[in-house]
Amino acid sequence: MIELDEIDRRILLALARDATQSAGALGRRFGLSQPAMWRRIRRLQEAGAIKGRRLRLNAEALGFGVTVFLGVKLGRKGRASLSDFERAVSAIPEVQTVEHVLGLYDFRLRVVARDLPDFERVLRRRIMTLPGAGEVEANVLLSEERLPGPL
Structure with missing residues (x-):
């Protein structure tokens, strides 16, 4: 199990809401540089806390009602x-x-x-x-x- 600090938790919450956010945008939001944010995201991925990023389709809009x-x-x-x-x-x-x-x-x-x-x-x-x-x-x-x- 990975140790999470408050910033890690906030990063996970932000990515869970919108996984398309760039590391630069997240870094600015949380007061970190882009490289520092990338290191955190990579660490979370390598530890298994982030399994991947998914595109959610609107089934109804695609004809599946x-x-x-x-x-x-x-x-x-x-x-x-x-x-x-x-x-x-x-x-x-x-x-x-x-x-x-x-x-x-x-x-x-x-x-x-x-x-x-x-x-x-x-x-x-x-x-x-x-x-x-x-x-x-x-x-x-x-x-x-x-x-x-x-x-």
Whole structure:
């Protein structure tokens, strides 16, 4: 685990809000030179505190108006391993996240689709045909009040 000082915490918060900020702009904001800011950011990356920078797309603006969370319970654990299912479901473009979870279901998936008929197609033709796919529970996202942020 990395030791974080107050400036490190503020840098992480600033980058979590907007990862496109330059080291020069961050340095001016926190009273550091650009090279000093780069050293801090590089140290945070090397320590694993920063895993990468991501571009967040607006699914709705791109024509994907439905988001569904699926709980998937594997039906034939003996014939299809967890990793086989995980690898296969990760290859489906509409599946945004794949989480192996503990509880009633084995996996939790975030799936985007153009509309409900499109989601039904993805579910029936892609997800339910995967090796080991068993019971599913679908929860349609109505609204997202809080977007993922810093820890």
